[in-house]
Amino acid sequence: MTSSQNLRAGVVGLGMIGGGVAVSLARSGRVPAVHDIRPDASAKLAGVPDPLGTPADVAAASDVVMVAVVDADQAREVIGGEKGLLSAAHPGLVVVLLATVALPVVHELGALCARHDVGFLDCGVTPGDKAAENGMVAIVGGERATLDAAMPVLDDWAKKIVHCGPPGAGMATKIARNIITYGSWRTVAEAAGLARAAGVDPARLAEVIDTADPEGRTLLQLLRMHGPDGSLPEAVGRQIEPLMTKDLDAARDLAGTLGVDVPLVEVVRARARQTLELGAEPSPAEGDLHQYGLDMMDQVYGPGFSGAVQGSSDPFTDQTVDYLFAQVWSREGLSVRDRRLLTLGVAATVGRPELIQIIANGGLVNGELTPDELREAVLHLAVYTGWCKATATQAGITAAIAAHTAAPSPTAQEQK
Template sequence: MTEDAKTAQTTLRVGVVGLGMIGGGVAVSLVRRGRIPIVYDVRPDASDGLDGVPQQVDTLAEVARESDVILVAVVTADQAREVLTGTEGLLSAARPGSTVVLLSTVSIETVRELAAVCAQHEVAFLDAGVTGGTEAANNGLTVMVGGPEQTVHQALPVLEDFAKQVVHCGDLGAGMVTKLARNALTYAVWAAVREAASIATAGGVSLDRLLQVLQNTDGGTSPLTLLQVHAAGIEIPEERIESADALAQKDLAAAQEFAGSVGLEVPITDVVRPRMRAVYSGELPDALPEDPRERGLAMMDRVYGTGYHELVPRNTTIPSIEHTVERLFAQVWARPYLTLRDRRLLTFGVTAMRDRGDLLRTQLSGAMANQEFTLDQLREIVLHLHYYTGWPAGSTVQGVFEELIARTAA
């Protein structure tokens, strides 16, 4: 690097928008490294009490005019949008060649949207998920960055001045995807811990006792350790998958039975139990294609079992088939918020109410191919539907379910 380039990076002027726990801490950390930021918050006194941070300026436009790199640390996507594109927002005054770094956790769609708007103003954009917020004022953040390598390189001196670690995760959106994956793991573990604590408490076991056991036995099963094993490509040998799943089924069934006896809900255990074989074998599905037809066909295989899409006529122009593939499966079954298992249960209920054994058979075949339910759960579904559909329709459900259960077991 030339001396001029080093000087340019050292003298980069930085703005910070949003002075909450993250943004305020970032501003303090920057000051500690000698890089005094231009700061702004909608709260006029937000910078008061932030050690060494100067008084905030009056407008976002002023931040933009005075900054080479602008760190945006607001809470929501709407706030980020307003900060950038509002009447007197950052882009109303940002200089071409400057860079916006979004520290907020938002959707990938929002990242792409905001990056496109910045590009229209010749302003570079980086998504930068952060973690370690309570240490933001002590240069304690881990920053997960997505964007072009050159842009990351140019902004790196600023990022390094407030972070303990900066990880360039890939192209635009990769930083936010990394943050979302990390958060999914955190929240899922949190929920699982709550569920485990509920089981222990319901059985009269103090959490101190559970902690004592875990502190001495779970060294190899922490989320970090398990992810390290997965990243290293270490898998359970194929010949051991059967026994590992059998052990999981036995243990989780016992947990379910106890929970049922005391009226305790254990939704994580209920969902995890039938999926353990797929987890052990690494057979969980990949991301769906973007093309509507290919996406729909791939989703059909997920719903009804591998190879089902081959039943769909090739190059068909029949509207009902096209809508089934490109809308029902590509747009409805593939939507977020409900799992495939959730949608299956809804479809079981509807088809049972209509006393449609043929449709039930199709749905149940898919569910069994995907190992979405245990035998106990399938028979529980039958019992539940008897009471809501009436005994005649319930008997149809039972006949279909027992027929396919027997066929699978044979």
């Protein structure tokens, strides 16, 4: 390959990321050969020349080519198509895939390049809006020798290059990073909805977070607490668990009171021990089993629900508390919401509106199901159980919704 100073760069795809990479390369003095299906794609990209006619033309004029297309089919066409990069490959050419695609596609394209003696790197990038400012992190998977060969070009557009491992490791890391991004967005959406329902401007929530955690340290705190072996020390998990469950229970209670749907909170609460790597919930001691079942009954159907069975000593009631709630509803395999939907489906086959009302009311109180979701459930169940039985389901759900919406929230009472 050409010396690092004279390495020629190419970019295929001049959208936000590819166009930004091309601008950064030009600013660094390594003006790239480019291609885009839009002939005027580089018109507003400072220092970037007009696009060449095909990806093959870019390959012929480059030593390292960044492929910044949208999806797998486009990547296949650009790399291996009739006029793709490999049709004009020369010794030492390295293809760097910037598109986020499924891992099997990465391995497929890597193998295709290998058959043509072309180097291949999978390279997730973030944040895309900083591409034109030499501001992205390159998340790279591939052979070390291939990365070393391409490094001078990557250095000209990335602020940091992280070699995550062998082929596919860069894409896997980028996909995992996206889970944190979009998962945190869902977290923010639920938190903002809860704050708004409580009469708090979400901007105040943002102000608190910006001030208390300006660099997002808390977001990755769990990862940073892992030990040298990559696992969370048990002592750390046990220390965190009581606070985590207490805080999540408070969030669930508030959401139930305000009628806010917080499915992510439900999942996080149900899997708290799994998150902290503490294994399954320990079984309560035999003497505590009954109280544990009563507490679970209240968790399922709302505070105070267990009062109706406390003091009873008949075998059926005892087993309902000690087995059904203490040992089945409490299992981690399904969330309370999942078990509620299953129970609702079974109850719909019986045609007992009063049972349906109890089950639906628990979902409303816990904020697991909205009135619209319950109404939709009636229609779905009608198809499977029959219209006559669904009439009872409709009656029970309508009664639960009416009772739930008739009860004023604390916020409403305070405004009177």
